[in-house]
Amino acid sequence: MSNPLAKMREECQRLLEQAVGKAYPGVELPASRYSKPPNAEMGELSSAVCFQLARTVRQSPAEIAEKIVKSINAGSSKLVESAEALNGYINFWADIGVFSEFVLTAVASEDTEYGFTKTGAPQKVMVEHTSANPISPLHIGNARNSILGDCLVELLKRRGHEVAIHFLVNDVGRQVAMTAYGWQLLGRPEPEGRAELWVGTIYAGVNVINELTKLRGELREAEESGRVMEIAELQGEIENYETAAAELRKRYPKVYDTLQEKLPQIKDPAAEIVKLNTAYENNEPQAVEDVRKVVGYCIEGFQTSLGEIGIGFESFDFESDLVWRKAAEEVLEELKDTDYIILDEGALILDCDRIAVDMGLKERWGLNPEHEIPRLVLVRSDGTTLYTLRDMAYSIWKFGKVDRVINVIGGEQRLAQLQLRIALAAMDKLSMGDNQLHYAYELVYLPGVKMSGRLGRYVTLLDVVEKAVELAYEEVDKRTPYLSKEEKTAIANMVGHGAVKYTMLAVDPMKTVTFDWGKALNFETNSAPFIQYSHARACNILKKTEETPEPDYSSLRERRERELLMSLARFPEVFEGSVEELKPGDITAYSNQLADQFNSFYAALPVLKAETQELVGARLRLVDAVRIVLRNALSLLGIDAPERM
Numbered sequence: 001m002s003n004p005l006a007k008m009r010e011e012c013q014r015l016l017e018q019a020v021g022k023a024y025p026g027v028e029l030p031a032s033r034y035s036k037p038p039n040a041e042m043g044e045l046s047s048a049v050c051f052q053l054a055r056t057v058r059q060s061p062a063e064i065a066e067k068i069v070k071s072i073n074a075g076s077s078k079l080v081e082s083a084e085a086l087n088g089y090i091n092f093w094a095d096i097g098v099f100s101e102f103v104l105t106a107v108a109s110e111d112t113e114y115g116f117t118k119t120g121a122p123q124k125v126m127v128e129h130t131s132a133n134p135i136s137p138l139h140i141g142n143a144r145n146s147i148l149g150d151c152l153v154e155l156l157k158r159r160g161h162e163v164a165i166h167f168l169v170n171d172v173g174r175q176v177a178m179t180a181y182g183w184q185l186l187g188r189p190e191p192e193g194r195a196e197l198w199v200g201t202i203y204a205g206v207n208v209i210n211e212l213t214k215l216r217g218e219l220r221e222a223e224e225s226g227r228v229m230e231i232a233e234l235q236g237e238i239e240n241y242e243t244a245a246a247e248l249r250k251r252y253p254k255v256y257d258t259l260q261e262k263l264p265q266i267k268d269p270a271a272e273i274v275k276l277n278t279a280y281e282n283n284e285p286q287a288v289e290d291v292r293k294v295v296g297y298c299i300e301g302f303q304t305s306l307g308e309i310g311i312g313f314e315s316f317d318f319e320s321d322l323v324w325r326k327a328a329e330e331v332l333e334e335l336k337d338t339d340y341i342i343l344d345e346g347a348l349i350l351d352c353d354r355i356a357v358d359m360g361l362k363e364r365w366g367l368n369p370e371h372e373i374p375r376l377v378l379v380r381s382d383g384t385t386l387y388t389l390r391d392m393a394y395s396i397w398k399f400g401k402v403d404r405v406i407n408v409i410g411g412e413q414r415l416a417q418l419q420l421r422i423a424l425a426a427m428d429k430l431s432m433g434d435n436q437l438h439y440a441y442e443l444v445y446l447p448g449v450k451m452s453g454r455l456g457r458y459v460t461l462l463d464v465v466e467k468a469v470e471l472a473y474e475e476v477d478k479r480t481p482y483l484s485k486e487e488k489t490a491i492a493n494m495v496g497h498g499a500v501k502y503t504m505l506a507v508d509p510m511k512t513v514t515f516d517w518g519k520a521l522n523f524e525t526n527s528a529p530f531i532q533y534s535h536a537r538a539c540n541i542l543k544k545t546e547e548t549p550e551p552d553y554s555s556l557r558e559r560r561e562r563e564l565l566m567s568l569a570r571f572p573e574v575f576e577g578s579v580e581e582l583k584p585g586d587i588t589a590y591s592n593q594l595a596d597q598f599n600s601f602y603a604a605l606p607v608l609k610a611e612t613q614e615l616v617g618a619r620l621r622l623v624d625a626v627r628i629v630l631r632n633a634l635s636l637l638g639i640d641a642p643e644r645m
Helices: 004-023 049-057 061-071 096-113 140-158 174-185 195-225 228-251 253-265 269-281 285-308 319-324 327-336 352-358 387-399 411-426 430-434 461-479 485-506 528-543 559-581 584-604 613-636
Strands: 045-047 080-086 089-094 124-128 162-169 315-318 341-344 347-350 376-379 404-410 436-441
Touching: 004 045, 004 061, 004 080, 004 089, 004 096, 004 559, 049 061, 049 089, 061 080, 061 089, 089 096, 096 559, 096 613, 124 140, 140 162, 140 404, 140 436, 140 461, 140 485, 140 559, 140 584, 140 613, 162 285, 174 195, 174 253, 174 269, 174 285, 195 228, 195 253, 195 269, 195 285, 228 253, 269 285, 269 319, 285 461, 315 319, 319 327, 319 387, 327 347, 327 376, 327 387, 327 411, 347 411, 352 411, 376 387, 387 404, 387 411, 387 430, 404 411, 411 430, 411 436, 430 436, 461 485, 485 528, 485 584, 528 584, 528 613, 559 584, 559 613, 584 613
Parallel strands: 124 162, 124 404, 162 315, 404 436
Antiparallel strands: 045 089, 080 089, 341 347, 347 376
16 A cells, blocks of 8 residues: 655655765764644655754754755655755655655555555454443443444454454343343333334333332331421432333333333332343243343344444344353352452452552553552352453453454443453463453533433434434535435435534544534534535536546645645555554544645635646546545545535
């Protein structure tokens, strides 16, 4: 794959080495970094090497720069036209004819592959993402996980890695058993409407009805005892649950009414839920059939919601499978064989900090050496195990299939994920700890919205996507009223889906996202619609010409043209950095900047009505290269590039 910017840097470095050898015989050129000058009027690349040389040759950077520039033989380079000294920096100018032809030809010839430089050390990588509890619909918070995970998959694949995409189904525990129990009371029906929303209503319905029964009983006791303050507090809680009950009944009246009729007749619903959960953990056939059925409905709903925006999985891994094959017990026995287990009042505890100190993990993993890592409870005093043991077993299973694991999990799990890696190291699986990454992210806020799965209150991913498409359709209809309804709908889908994805990817994962509809669907700046519109504009220019005249690449000398050329040239390195650092935001920022530069170019310089046919040809090739790179960059984000908007 071509890397025009790297080639330009190589030429600058060669010229610098030769010039330093002439100007300062015997002085070795330090490693030189090249940056982009403040503006295109100052050249394409700038070196600050003279500031490093000043300590060696005992001259000011400005004097050194002037002396080196006099020794630079730009005529020996095809790509570099000239160099100049400026305030101690050495700025290099590209031979615009050669450089622009090199860049634009590379983009055109490599087309859909341009920019995607391949790694020299491909790995098998597993990205586990989403892994939402299968008891309620995917909401806007889950969506950030899914969209980040999907983008990481695309980045890694384009870099040449073999990527497996997994979803851990948390099908063990009280919440899932509660949902399956409610489904049994309903008579084991098939879902109505949206499966994940229907399942979520069952879960929330059982919870709300049980809580109301309990709270009303407590209120009667408080009233009989005359506990005034407690009465007021209980009345407030009951009112909140009654509001939730009304909302659930409105959503699925048959589901809620049946649960409301049957649940109060059960002597101890909590005990029945525990009984079902125990039966499932013991792999009893009827429990397995029922729980897997309900969980399957929810997973089907997840697949529908995520499939709407082009996100899928290769494997759904069930936590229950780990339970049934006693994987957590095997891990526990292995940990017991280490010197790091502590028995404290009947509980088994892993001394994580001592492991980290003894094995040098704090230095190895860049942790604060002064920070004491909390101990991890493995088995409670009542003999029950914690989910972390199952996570350890799952990690070991993953590494039986891949070289590297990336877990996209919320930032609140930082400690648990670190303790997991430390436990792997303690079990003589240090390479697993080294190669498992917790890709953390923060929450998503919708102003004025408070979500609660227990109460059945959420803004679902599908709701957000549908609203985004609806708003996008209104904008597309205003901008291109002459298109057919089918065309407008297709474009609105691309724009709406892109708006949601870009919003989640453009913000650093460790910062919260406040979802703002105005910003998400802003066609004027820093949004997917803005970049998509720029791509469509490039397509529209190209459609207006039947034949591209022969170009004179040396005519692309305007500042805006040179800026575009340099941005196109640096795309391979932006991509590579984004993958190596796992920063989707680098791609969103680059795409926005390129779109912005292109729109400035378009507004200032005519393309089809340029002064000469040779300039028309050169600018058309520049426009086509922008089209290709915008499309390629958007593809990394999982966003389509419409040809008209």
